[in-house]
Amino acid sequence: xxxxxxxxxxxxxxxxxxxxxxxxxxxxxxxxxxxxxxxxxxxxxxxxxxxxxxxxxxxxxxxxxxxxxxxxxxxxxxxxxxxxxxxxxxxxxxxxxxxxxxxxxxxxxxxxxxxxxxxxxxxxxxxxxxxxxxxxxxxxx
Numbered sequence: 001x002x003x004x005x006x007x008x009x010x011x012x013x014x015x016x017x018x019x020x021x022x023x024x025x026x027x028x029x030x031x032x033x034x035x036x037x038x039x040x041x042x043x044x045x046x047x048x049x050x051x052x053x054x055x056x057x058x059x060x061x062x063x064x065x066x067x068x069x070x071x072x073x074x075x076x077x078x079x080x081x082x083x084x085x086x087x088x089x090x091x092x093x094x095x096x097x098x099x100x101x102x103x104x105x106x107x108x109x110x111x112x113x114x115x116x117x118x119x120x121x122x123x124x125x126x127x128x129x130x131x132x133x134x135x136x137x138x139x140x141x
Contacts, residue, residue: 001037005044006068011037045069046082053087054094060087 015025052063064075
């Protein structure tokens with residue numbers, strides 16, 4: 001679904017590919033991802049649309065069709081429901097934000113978007129799992 005979010009992905013197709021019943025697939029998918037398959041697909045389509053609005057000169061109509069929508073009205077309504085603004089407003093805001101960030105040095109932007117990895121992942125897991133005195137003293141100054 002992620003690689004081809006522009007395609008139709010009814011639960012019956014997903015279940016068939018997974019070799020399980022539609023009911024079992026829908027239940028398992030929601031357990032794993034926290035949302036039903038259809039909502040997950042809508043989210044992926046909207047994320048792709050936001051990226052295209054920000055990074056391309058394609059019209060809103062072209063973006064709607066490229067991301068799998070068959071109706072411009074439905075695309076606009078769902079986009080607004082999820083993002084709180086119209087596709088055109090999203091494009092304007094994203095471009096304004098990009099211009100404002102143009103004056104910030106690239107090294108500062110990189111640092112701001114860098115994951116917080118002050119402690120190694122394996123060390124964090126060890127501390128969370130062990131709960132030992134030694135692990136607790138490492139955290140305290």
